[in-house]
Each structure stands twice: as C-alpha cells, then as structure tokens.
Amino acid sequence: MNFIEFISQPWPWYVAGPLIGLTVPTLLIIGNKTFGISSSMRHICAACIPGNLPFFKYDWKKEIWNLFFVAGIFIGGVLAVSLLGNPEPIVVNPNLTEELNGYGITDYTSLMPNEIFNWANLFTLKGFIMMVVGGFLIGFGTRYGGGCTSGHAIMGLSTLQWPSLVATCCFMLGGILVANFVLPFILNL
Amino acid sequence: MENINTTPITGTIDQDLLLREQDAMCVNESKLEHKWYHNLKYLAVGIGFGILFVKAEIISWFRIQEMFRFQSFHMFGVIGSAVAVGMLSVFIIKKFNIKTIYGETIVFHVKEFNKGNIYGSLMFGFGWAITGACPGPLFAQIGSGATVIAVTLLSAIAGTWVYGYFRDKLPH
Incomplete structure (x- = not known):
C-alpha cells in the first residue's frame, strides 16, 4: 500500500481528534485567534446585509481572519475529495443501515445520503x-x-x-x- | 516587521470589540494590524481543517446519525480527544506564558452565562441532527461536492440574521 492509498482511507478518531484539538493552540499562537466557526456567518451578515441592526454594526474587517479560515475549510473539502477521496462506500453501524433502509436510504457512496x-x-x-x-x-x-x-x-x-x-x-x-x-x-x- | 503597526491600547473600552463579543465565543483580541496577506495563514489552517473533516468523515450525515443514536464511538472519540488536546494546549500556554509569533500575550476571556446558551444550543442541536452538519462541516460539505448544501448555508446565514433582528426580544 503506497502513501496516497494509506491516507485515502478514512482516518480514525485518534488521529483526527488530536489534530482538531491542535487547531486551538495553532490559532492562538499564529495570531491570538480564538477557535470558532459559527461567527463567520455573523460576519457575512455584517459585511453583506447589516440592515441597520445594532447586532451587525461592527467593524467586520477586524474579524476577516475567520472568513479566510472558513474559505480554507471549503477548499480543504474540495482537495480531500479530489486528491484523497475514499473510493469505498462509507461503512456504518448495521442497525443504522437497517433503519435507513426503511426510509429508502440505501446509497452509501457519498458522505451525504444522495437520496x-x-x-x-x-x-x-x-x-x-x-x-x-x-x-x-x-x-x-x-x-x-x-x-x-x-x-x-x-x-x-x-x-x-x-x-x-x-x-x-x-x-x-x-x-x-x-x-x-x-x-x-x-x-x- | 515593518508592515505591522501596533495600535496603543487606550484606557477606554473598545466598543467595537464589546459588540463583536456579544453571543460569540471567538472574537479577535489582537491589537496588531497586519496587511491582508497575513490572513493567508488562517486560510492554510482552514484547508488542513477541511481535509480533516472529510477524511475523518465528520461531515458525514451518516456519522452524525450514528453519534446521536449511540451506535458508534467514532464522533465521541473525535470530540473527546480534541477537547483533551485543546485543554492540555491551553494549560501549557498559560503555564509557560507562551506568546504569539508576533510576541503578543495570548488572551483568554471568560464568557458569562445567559439563557440563550440553553435555548439557542437546543435549537442548534435540532438543526445538527436534521442536516448532519454543524457550521464548519457545512463549508466542507459544499466543497466535497454536495452543492445543494449551499442552500443550507444560506439558510443558516438567514437564521443568523433573523436572530440579530429579534435579539432584543428574546430571553437572555
């Protein structure tokens, strides 16, 4: 098995979890940024449709790092699927497969149910x-x-x-x- | 570092920061001002994060359904070990007073409890179970090819806006 095949498999929790945890010190050390994603949607409101609401009347440019961060998440999604995509269908608990079968969900080729x-x-x-x-x-x-x-x-x-x-x-x-x-x-x- | 201007911290309260801090865990504490391209490092961290999201199947609706039905340890393992590593990192940063790469002191700020933490989080939980996504994975799902999730993201942005509109009338 070569390296690309190896990393194309789904990554186990004990690899992914600690790496996600390391995002906390990374963002703090590279610029005193506190990890959080949902605020990006508020900054988008503040930038595009503040609508004279006090909740959106702030200098969103001071938080622009957060928009760069979520743009990165989008690009990461594109790269992961195109370069490191797992060709195998997603494997889930048989009890879930059985339950979802009852709702007509049988396609496990994508991470999201295509149906x-x-x-x-x-x-x-x-x-x-x-x-x-x-x-x-x-x-x-x-x-x-x-x-x-x-x-x-x-x-x-x-x-x-x-x-x-x-x-x-x-x-x-x-x-x-x-x-x-x-x-x-x-x-x- | 000639492209960095340090704005002196004045005695007055930063009203803009106070406003940004409302209902948000993550606000920018830095008093430094940088050229725009300094933000590319957050883009890079985001790319790594997006790859992780996809490869660990955190963005999968199926994995979220397994989690909420206690049918798999995977998501609990991911969140649990992320919190453990995060806690340890914050402990180390505080203990050794680690500075940012620009030499700034790292700031942690304490959040006050309000009733929105309960009501709002319950609502978010409902949405998480239905869509199989929290805000981060929404961006990665679109990138991974589920283009229709762009509608879900727009709807989430609309939800954020509607919250801003009714904020004064909601119990906090």
Whole structure:
C-alpha cells in the first residue's frame, strides 16, 4: 500500500481528534485567534446585509481572519475529495443501515445520503425541512446559543468555561432527541 | 516587521470589540494590524481543517446519525480527544506564558452565562441532527461536492440574521 492509498482511507478518531484539538493552540499562537466557526456567518451578515441592526454594526474587517479560515475549510473539502477521496462506500453501524433502509436510504457512496440531499429534493416537503429549515435552526441556534461545536465544545471546554459545558450538553441533548424521535417522521414524509 | 503597526491600547473600552463579543465565543483580541496577506495563514489552517473533516468523515450525515443514536464511538472519540488536546494546549500556554509569533500575550476571556446558551444550543442541536452538519462541516460539505448544501448555508446565514433582528426580544 503506497502513501496516497494509506491516507485515502478514512482516518480514525485518534488521529483526527488530536489534530482538531491542535487547531486551538495553532490559532492562538499564529495570531491570538480564538477557535470558532459559527461567527463567520455573523460576519457575512455584517459585511453583506447589516440592515441597520445594532447586532451587525461592527467593524467586520477586524474579524476577516475567520472568513479566510472558513474559505480554507471549503477548499480543504474540495482537495480531500479530489486528491484523497475514499473510493469505498462509507461503512456504518448495521442497525443504522437497517433503519435507513426503511426510509429508502440505501446509497452509501457519498458522505451525504444522495437520496435526500439533492437539488430536486429541495422543492419537496422532506427536502425543504432537512435542508432549509435545518440550516435556519443551525444559524439561529448557534448565534442565540453563543457558539457551535468548535466555539463551545472545543474552545470553550478547553478553557474550562462552564457556560460552554451547558451549551454542549444542550446541543447534544437537542440532537439526541431530534435524531431518535423527530427525524423518523421527517424521513417518512 | 515593518508592515505591522501596533495600535496603543487606550484606557477606554473598545466598543467595537464589546459588540463583536456579544453571543460569540471567538472574537479577535489582537491589537496588531497586519496587511491582508497575513490572513493567508488562517486560510492554510482552514484547508488542513477541511481535509480533516472529510477524511475523518465528520461531515458525514451518516456519522452524525450514528453519534446521536449511540451506535458508534467514532464522533465521541473525535470530540473527546480534541477537547483533551485543546485543554492540555491551553494549560501549557498559560503555564509557560507562551506568546504569539508576533510576541503578543495570548488572551483568554471568560464568557458569562445567559439563557440563550440553553435555548439557542437546543435549537442548534435540532438543526445538527436534521442536516448532519454543524457550521464548519457545512463549508466542507459544499466543497466535497454536495452543492445543494449551499442552500443550507444560506439558510443558516438567514437564521443568523433573523436572530440579530429579534435579539432584543428574546430571553437572555
């Protein structure tokens, strides 16, 4: 197995997790930046559609590093798939495969289920809830909650802040409730 | 380093920073001003991060469903070990008073609790379970070829804007 084949396999958690953790000191040391991603969407609002709202009337250019960072994440996504893409279908827990089979989800060739996340589905009720309503909840919720997985769970917990622990517990709880008790109804639509 | 201008820290409170700090974990504490190309280093870190997201399958809707159903240790391992390494790094930075590459002292700021941390985070959890994405993975999902997620991202930006519109009326 050559090097490219080796790194084209899915990376295990004990490689990915510590590397994500190292983002915290990297951003601090290269420029005193606090790790967080959801704020990028606020800076986009402040830059493009401030709408005379006080919440968006600040000098977004002082936070432009965050927009460079998320642009990098996008480019990283392109590179990972085009250069290091895993040709094998994604392997998931058999219990999940069985459950999703019941909703007609059988395609594991992409990281996202192609049966749901496609342009044609955007105009169905199921697709609208999963892509548009879901996205709205992410944007509204992360800002109201003051951060997302990176800002609260990783940066906040790393600096031992208890509001971040509360937030992390709440978004894990919200996710567990919806995935187990609400999503089955949406997927059956 | 002739391209760096140090703005002296004045006694007055930086109103712009105060505003930026509202409901945000990550604000820029640096008083240094740099030319735009200094931001390319954040682009580079972002690229590495995006590759990680894809290769560890963190951006996969399937992996998120496994996590919320407790069917796999993978995501818990990723988040748990990331927090452990982050904590250790912050401890080392504080203990040895490590400076930035520009010689600035590294600043940590304490966030105050508000009720939004509960209500907002619950809402984010709902969205995370449905879309299989938190804000970072949204960008990587689009890059990985799921172009329709651009709509999800626009909707998330709209959600952020609507929050800004109703912010004064919401319980905090």
